Amino acid sequence: MGRLTAVAQTGRVAPGKPIGVLCFGGDLPVELAARALQANQPVFMVGFRGFANPAIETYPHVWVKLGQIGRFFRVLRQNAIERIVIVGALTRPSVRDLSLDWLGLWDLPRIIRMLRAGGDDSTLRRVVGYIEDRGVSVLGVSDIAPELLAGEGQLGRVAVGAEQENVAVGLALLDALSPFDIGQACIVLDRRPVAVEGVEGTDAMIRRVAELRSNGRLRVKGSRGVMVKAAKRDQDLRVDLPTIGPRTIELAAEAKLAGVAVEAGKALIADRAETLKLADRLGLFVVGVRRV
Amino acid sequence: MGRLTAVAQTGRVAPGKPIGVLCFGGDLPVELAARALQANQPVFMVGFRGFANPAIETYPHVWVKLGQIGRFFRVLRQNAIERIVIVGALTRPSVRDLSLDWLGLWDLPRIIRMLRAGGDDSTLRRVVGYIEDRGVSVLGVSDIAPELLAGEGQLGRVAVGAEQENVAVGLALLDALSPFDIGQACIVLDRRPVAVEGVEGTDAMIRRVAELRSNGRLRVKGSRGVMVKAAKRDQDLRVDLPTIGPRTIELAAEAKLAGVAVEAGKALIADRAETLKLADRLGLFVVGVRRV
Numbered sequence: 001m002g003r004l005t006a007v008a009q010t011g012r013v014a015p016g017k018p019i020g021v022l023c024f025g026g027d028l029p030v031e032l033a034a035r036a037l038q039a040n041q042p043v044f045m046v047g048f049r050g051f052a053n054p055a056i057e058t059y060p061h062v063w064v065k066l067g068q069i070g071r072f073f074r075v076l077r078q079n080a081i082e083r084i085v086i087v088g089a090l091t092r093p094s095v096r097d098l099s100l101d102w103l104g105l106w107d108l109p110r111i112i113r114m115l116r117a118g119g120d121d122s123t124l125r126r127v128v129g130y131i132e133d134r135g136v137s138v139l140g141v142s143d144i145a146p147e148l149l150a151g152e153g154q155l156g157r158v159a160v161g162a163e164q165e166n167v168a169v170g171l172a173l174l175d176a177l178s179p180f181d182i183g184q185a186c187i188v189l190d191r192r193p194v195a196v197e198g199v200e201g202t203d204a205m206i207r208r209v210a211e212l213r214s215n216g217r218l219r220v221k222g223s224r225g226v227m228v229k230a231a232k233r234d235q236d237l238r239v240d241l242p243t244i245g246p247r248t249i250e251l252a253a254e255a256k257l258a259g260v261a262v263e264a265g266k267a268l269i270a271d272r273a274e275t276l277k278l279a280d281r282l283g284l285f286v287v288g289v290r291r292v
Numbered sequence: 293m294g295r296l297t298a299v300a301q302t303g304r305v306a307p308g309k310p311i312g313v314l315c316f317g318g319d320l321p322v323e324l325a326a327r328a329l330q331a332n333q334p335v336f337m338v339g340f341r342g343f344a345n346p347a348i349e350t351y352p353h354v355w356v357k358l359g360q361i362g363r364f365f366r367v368l369r370q371n372a373i374e375r376i377v378i379v380g381a382l383t384r385p386s387v388r389d390l391s392l393d394w395l396g397l398w399d400l401p402r403i404i405r406m407l408r409a410g411g412d413d414s415t416l417r418r419v420v421g422y423i424e425d426r427g428v429s430v431l432g433v434s435d436i437a438p439e440l441l442a443g444e445g446q447l448g449r450v451a452v453g454a455e456q457e458n459v460a461v462g463l464a465l466l467d468a469l470s471p472f473d474i475g476q477a478c479i480v481l482d483r484r485p486v487a488v489e490g491v492e493g494t495d496a497m498i499r500r501v502a503e504l505r506s507n508g509r510l511r512v513k514g515s516r517g518v519m520v521k522a523a524k525r526d527q528d529l530r531v532d533l534p535t536i537g538p539r540t541i542e543l544a545a546e547a548k549l550a551g552v553a554v555e556a557g558k559a560l561i562a563d564r565a566e567t568l569k570l571a572d573r574l575g576l577f578v579v580g581v582r583r584v
Contacts, residue, residue: 094511176468182485192472198487199510218491
């Protein structure tokens with residue numbers, strides 16, 4: 001009952017016509033589909049070849065190639081899909097990676113402009129605009145399965161303890177960086193930020209700290225420090241949710257961090273059960289925090 | 293005459309007793325000594341073994357080891373040195389790297405606290421405090437040879453041009469990061485920050501961008517983008533001047549940046565002639581900018 005209440009509160013979309021799930025890498029598309037069906041929301045999976053996990057085939061699905069834009073909109077029309085959600089890991093493709101069909105070629109100038117836009121944010125916003133211009137609305141994960149987002153407070157078995165201070169420094173730093181279109185994660189150790197994410201991505205940033213610790217440039221004993229990940233203030237959460245998963249925990253353990261903090265209600269924990277189990281086993285905390 | 297005027301304006305210290313130059317890595321200690329002598333300011337070089345360039349031996353000098361604290365203060369006293377300046381590249385030493393003499397051993401607890409202080413800033417402030425507590429005042433490069441600091445405007449032959457916009461974004465970002473004790477440099481490309489310096493240092497940050505461009509994670513054609521380096525608002529410029537040098541230019545060229553911007557009046561250009569010549573040859577701009 002508790003979950004149903006939460007669902008009503010967060011405005012989960014009404015059942016009825018299927019929602020198109022644009023599936024990119026990882027298990028998240030499948031998790032989302034399972035949650036949607038539990039809530040009686042039919043889904044139709046659109047798997048992008050070379051990105052999506054074949055496990056999406058458990059659900060009504062079709063495979064398309066990146067760039068088959070005419071085919072993509074035809075598939076949506078044929079299946080009466082008026083609302084979609086975009087989920088899964090996607091690295092920014094180059095024009096070369098696209099298998100363009102007639103509509104893709106027709107719209108090539110616009111597509112090139114989208115891909116060349118300044119930041120990831122701008123690109124994603126333009127992609128959303130392009131889709132919505134064609135009469136399809138783009139939803140966020142929070143509209144379909146809000147329970148996939150991180151809740152507030154201690155999420156695994158390990159308590160945050162004294163690291164709470166580092167979490168606060170990290171959130172303040174991300175807040176300061178928020179007006180800039182840049183990765184929204186950082187690592188704070190002994191109240192000092194030691195790494196800030198740029199375009200290299202969260203994984204590479206954590207690996208950097210692992211390296212700095214192993215080569216002695218960062219001399220700290222024991223498991224200390226936290227990786228903090230939050231959304232930018234104006235981030236379009238429909239297409240760009242801050243996400244952590246099992247790999248984040250593994251890397252954080254290699255960097256000898258004490259834990260990971262994510263923004264409650266805005267960040268996604270992919271493979272939640274596995275992620276939290278791994279964190280418990282490796283002795284790392286996972287905490288959901290609210291920005292003030 | 294122009295230079296003498298500049299000197300008077302910036303409050304160069306009066307000639308008289310020698311100034312102790314605590315020499316760490318690179319050519320800067322020697323450059324500083326040369327400038328001081330031109331201004332009739334006698335110097336006495338204190339070379340730290342394993343760090344300082346043997347070229348310091350051109351001037352009155354003595355060699356000490358890191359940790360010979362008793363010997364260090366004895367040397368200053370014997371040479372009537374009441375004011376020192378600390379110059380050159382220094383990586384944070386570990387207690388193991390110290391060759392402690394009696395005073396070093398006596399003060400070991402305090403020394404350990406200094407080295408273990410949170411950020412580089414805190415460590416350096418504590419080192420300055422430790423020295424000044426013993427009656428020796430610590431000056432900045434700007435007190436002795438202000439002409440070594442970057443001036444304002446175009447410094448080499450290449451003009452900043454349209455990159456001025458990226459410089460402004462970089463300065464704004466560094467300003468936002470200023471309250472945090474973190475490296476004060478970033479790289480901005482097409483108005484978007486792509487890398488922010490953490491404890492890895494400026495060189496590693498630039499190398500990261502070179503890598504992101506060569507592996508296609510950052511797809512941009514031609515030489516674009518700027519590395520911006522500035523002081524934190526409350527940085528103690530006596531011990532921690534933001535510095536660029538020939539290596540910065542080489543790395544910026546490898547990362548296919550258009551140029552480098554430093555804070556005028558607060559950043560140091562090591563090996564200035566060589567740095568600017570190299571920038572000219574590689575087609576990179578070097579610009580001094582003021583923060584508003």
